[in-house]
Amino acid sequence: MQPEPDSKDWTWVLREQCPECGFDTGAPDRSELSALTSDVGDKWVAAVRDRDGIAVRPAPAVWSPLEYACHVRDVFDLATYRVQLMLDEQSPRFANWDQDATAVEDDYASQDPGAVVDDLSMAADRFAQAVAAIPDDAWDRMGLRGDGASFTIESFIRYLLHDPIHHLTDVTGDRWV
Numbered sequence: 001m002q003p004e005p006d007s008k009d010w011t012w013v014l015r016e017q018c019p020e021c022g023f024d025t026g027a028p029d030r031s032e033l034s035a036l037t038s039d040v041g042d043k044w045v046a047a048v049r050d051r052d053g054i055a056v057r058p059a060p061a062v063w064s065p066l067e068y069a070c071h072v073r074d075v076f077d078l079a080t081y082r083v084q085l086m087l088d089e090q091s092p093r094f095a096n097w098d099q100d101a102t103a104v105e106d107d108y109a110s111q112d113p114g115a116v117v118d119d120l121s122m123a124a125d126r127f128a129q130a131v132a133a134i135p136d137d138a139w140d141r142m143g144l145r146g147d148g149a150s151f152t153i154e155s156f157i158r159y160l161l162h163d164p165i166h167h168l169t170d171v172t173g174d175r176w177v
Helices: 010-014 030-048 065-088 099-105 113-132 153-172
Strands: 142-144 150-152
Touching: 010 153, 030 065, 030 113, 030 153, 065 099, 065 113, 065 142, 065 153, 150 153
Parallel strands: none
Antiparallel strands: 142 150
């Protein structure tokens, strides 16, 4: 049994604190976003490296910690690409990404846990470096999601960071507060 596809519009997290994970996307100062990304990557590595039962789903319709780690790795990589796209192009439109289809197509459940953890760490580092390199005059550059939702580079990064933080809560049960 596959998890139920997530069709929720998560952009609401830009307006209020997430009651499930506790993360408030508006709380960190812009200057803290790169370090926060590194911290999130480090917490992910600590949560899944050498974890017993990493590939075991807690319920048939809930991703295993391994599947979540694969997803978070891919989210960081996609985010790095999209931030660069907003820097390189005027108001680019992002191609749709079906995270649930990717999980099946890339067989997240069967990936090597050690490689996934290493790749997740590197993907978080790449994204943190990309965030640190954003010029002061570029934070308001725009990008458009396939459904029409518009983001500035800053709002996109804040929105994006909620995803790995929220999924860290899914895996560990610990809230981000």
